[in-house]
Amino acid sequence: MKYRPTTRTFRKLSQLLFLILFFVLFRKTDYSGSDTLPYAVNLFFRWDPLVAATVTLAARKVILLLLPSLFVILLTVVMGRVFCGWVCPMGTLLDLLDKGIHPPGNPSVRLRKMKYLVLIVLLVSSLFSLQLIGFLDPFSLLVRGAAFSIDPMFNWLTTGFFDTIYSHAPAFADRVTEPVYSVLKNGLLPFRQSFYFLSTLSLMILIAIGAMEKLGKRFWCRNLCPLGALLALFSRWSFFRRIPTASCRNCPQCAPNCRMNAFDPDNGKLHHEECNLCMDCVDDCLNQSPRFAFTRRNNHVPVDLGRRAFVGSALAGMALPVAAKVGAISRVPHPLLLRPPGVKNETDFLSLCVRCGECMKACIENALQPCFFESGYQGMFSPRLVPRLGYCEFNCTLCGQVCPTGAIPKLLLPAKQKAIIGIAVFDVNRCLPYANGIPCMVCEEHCPTSKKAILFRDKTVMNRKGEELVVKQPYVVEELCIGCGICENKCPLPGASAIRVLTASKGTSGYSDGYG
């Protein structure tokens, strides 16, 4: 039998290509030997219209970086939800998962309106400056899950396997495994093992989305995805549609097998905004009767969203920002909450940040970590610097380069090197020259500002044996310290560092009351 490519072949090919693109961009979100990243590694966020919509509303400004999202809107207005069926890597992964999970046919359509409710809550709360998209944007969930858990787990297992052979197996085994390992290191594996807070939570979210497939194909896309909901609304105007608009009476093909369950269970009519144009119904039709073609709007099925539901979700969207405003975290900012370089105002930052995880993936020192409750639930998954894990590399500007919304400003190196992240403070109860009279200068040695922000004073002290001696005692020059955290990172004391970076009080947070 001769192989004939069908529409399905092309659709799968497209899905595969975009999935590969997604992972290539993911891998390229890293230092490459040059100070600037040559690719738009944040492409998936920049063409995400949901990101564009919520950020524009919340920050009240047009962000040029997000212009590619207009293309996706245009595509949807012309072609319908092809993005969901042919492009979205989350959808592709769910389709792949279905091969093993075997979801039941004819799932319930009652939950379908959920995604609109979610979308309304997100948009309305954005209008009142509360940015919650990071909890539900499919790419944010995917990149975070991949960056915080799947990729580090993959590296952990792979390097663990090769390291065990390297350390314990006889030398001849190395000769086979080490070349394989170096090939893997040069292509597939990340440069180094990274560690993230919330790794398990990020993985669990992805697992939950996958597990929901057990309730029906594309459960996430049909019922929850706010991006899918937004595209569904735009697709109501689209010209490229299925003809005929209903499934054939008594035919067991299209309707039960539709991955989006887009045919009305009562009258067989197609809910066009639910269709993601996978076109399986064209390929599998026993009569070869349906097709997709450019046509004018040919059906008038209302969106499944009642007035009450609309008003209710809009009210919820209004209530959430107020609830967040009266949260105590807005009065007492976490003293160790250090934002990436260049971030000036916490409120503006949180309204721009879509928790995509790109900055944390790119951070060359693994220093940027997802927040848990340090800035309230609304700041969960937003980036913060954890100096004991990693410091902000003085000559690196990657986080600003990969940020798709400008939440972390894209700074040129001289400006970045002056951007104040926090302020280093000594704990003289633990610092060796103060506490024990032992000379140590690791913090000063690593301080990167060219006029060092850590200097010494000679001081006569008594050591533990009761002998008097002169040691150099370090102190911080506050005007020069930028809070990069390399001192805290390199401090040789076990456990907590004897120098810690605290939130700078130089008017950067803007909402602390304190004295006066």
Place this chain on the structure above:
Amino acid sequence: MDRRDFLRQVAKWTAGTLLASPIFNITPELLAAERPFPRVAIGTGNEITTLVERVLAPLGGMKTFVNPGNRVVVKPNIGWDRSPEQAADTHPEVVKAVVALALAAGAKEVLVFDNTCNEERRCYHQSGIKPALAGMKNVRCDYIDKRKFVPVDISKGKSIHNWLFYRDALEADCYINVPIAKHHSLARLTIGLKNIMGVIGGHRGEIHQNIGQNLADLNTVIRPALTIVDATRILLRNGPQGGSLRDVKVLNTILASADIVAADAVATTLFGLNPTDIPATRAAAAMGLGEMNLARIEQIRV
């Protein structure tokens, strides 16, 4: 090893033999280590490649140190994410010239590496060293592989007795130390002896708590066959990483010696300091690792 140490070793040995209980280790230096002649060659010039060659000539050229088929380690300072003119890392052209000479002398393979302080990829690229060596055959400029750190007993150590060392450095047939001379707030200067920090693992910050003796102890484990000090430009202040060109002084000078202590001692004079001002130099000389008395060092200007 100095005379006193030699006599002490001999006495211990004799006593041990007489008592017929061989509890003493034959320290390798007693049997083998011939103390290198304290000859330091100093040269000045704008053309780095030829300068390196000229400076090595009075020492017998690279072939004195590298035998055909040798696996050579060239250990520059690549510790910081700084550009060559900022004088925090060894100049890439110096490294390249040394590597090329080692290859020309018949080295089978040359390994160049350093355990960096800043992020290693940034250091290797920004220092210009990795790009400079790109494309050279039989040269590997790999990042540190953490699996290769092995614990070593420092039998001669007075302050530290065990530390993690990099296997490639321990196994080298010929180890060439190529430090840059620069200011360091605690060690005063960092030159050849301190460059050993780049081949050790573990919690390196602890070394600073008794830095002079600790560095001398570490240097008993790896004894470079040759030390080439890059003083093409030196960092006078805000060391060891600098960052401002105001702190850099261009000298276009390179020093070379088989005696690491002598090399450090002479390089110290470039800063207007005495070798005795540097704790590591003092400690190393006291342990017999080399000569720091300028009067006893033969200095050859080329």
